[in-house]
Amino acid sequence: MIASSAKIHPASVVEDGAAIGENVKVGPFCHIGPNVVLGDDVELLSHVVVIGRTTIGKGTKIFPGAVIGGDSQSVHHSAVDTTLVIGENCTIREGVTMNTGTVEHGGTTVVGNNNLFLAYSHVAHDCRLGNNIILSNNVMLAGHVTVEDRAILGGGSAVHQFTRVGKQAFIGGLSAVSYDVIPYGMLNGNPGVLSGLNVVGMTRAGIDRPVIHAVRRCYKQIFEGSESIRANAAAIRDEYLDCPPALEILDFIAAESDRALSSPNRGGKG
Template sequence: MTSISASARIHPSSVIEDGAVIGDNVTIGPFCYVGPKVVLGEGTELLAHAVVTGRTTIGAYGKIFSNAVIGGDPQSVHHTGEETTLDVGDHCTMREGVTINCGTVEGGGRTVVGNHNLFLANSHVAHDCQLGSHIILSNNVMLAGHVKIDDRAILGGGCAVHQFTRIGRQAFIGGLSACSYDLIPYGMLNGNPGLLGGLNVVGMTRAGIDRATIHRVRKAYKALFDEEGAIREKASAIRDEFADCKEAMEVLDFIAADSDRALSSPFRGKS
């Protein structure tokens, strides 16, 4: 049975399917569609022609703009109609034309989006992606399936991310870039093919990381990428040297983790 809070404001032209849960102070504009297995958290707002479908939960104070489709079936040839989910956290904004798909059974059945994320117009989050919080996807960003993005990463307009790729915390990807391999925390990637071009020092500074720490992370970066040899072996060799620097260890732990993709570097993809 549908549960609609008495404080919700719903335009009469919108369709709310039986079974939907509409929280306190939700606003639903004209010509919207809310599916029967959708939960809209307190204070969420749907602008005209927004669609929320599938087994989808939207946290508190989300804002979904016109022509966005949130919770649609995964775009996977392996999906045969199984019931999977999409969970979106609090204070997420999805601008015009954004699409975020539910998971697939093969990928664990769940797409997850954290809190305070901003998805600009026509960006796409595919099935089974796992996104942290305070992430920005600029216009027309394309995430393939199973992508994992850690907190505070920023992806520039029109960039594309290969399936199963990991993007570390506070990484930055330039507009129109192709991210085909894992991108370390604080890394900057540009171009097609995407090349690692140093550290996101501006973002680190804005996040309150002090100059001395930035220099330590830069030293670790140079040891990893300015010297010949296998990156994972070098990362293991310098762990003791940087054990006192949380941010540098975050980079080394990211490199050491199991992954389906190789690591982005300043050289990979160059002819």
């Protein structure tokens, strides 16, 4: 079904079965598959391919050369239809690729709201992305990666499969993210090494200076303590019950994960 207010260039192809919302704009030479849902006010500039069982939220804008909803690039991909769900008000720049999920792991790739994907960044199968995230140019997310709200990934960085990137973490350009990165953490290098806290991002987010100082103290206790990272974190949790950002870090560390934790030393630790 195509809304009467939608504007679709005659040089584009919209296959039967696609659902096109109000005030959608589709420029020339786009291809929209039969199982695609475009929410109200979505805009495809030109030469955009949206295929698979893909839903794109209201107000999202997609630039030329993007391929959204392609099959997972996994040797385990089956012929069973899987899905990609993209939230509202995302900006998806030139050449970005996003894949649907795999049956073995729930079948859905999820992208939240208000995210910015710069040119040629890639979101692989079964990823889970929150809101207000920035993927800079050529960022590569492997399958099953989780990226939490307000994280920023620098250009050319690559994230290993099943890795978690915590809330408001900052990943430096060209970094290799092989292990989980704590919320508010900064990671740089190849292999990636935790290099402190994203204090600039915390300040911009309105976190008060005394709270930032408390999180810094928590960070030192976690990574400079005499026990393992997880043991250190568990031992100090009660000290930070009135400090939500510190608790976010401690809960992130305590959660189950397929990957070790990035640390200030080379390699991951538990």
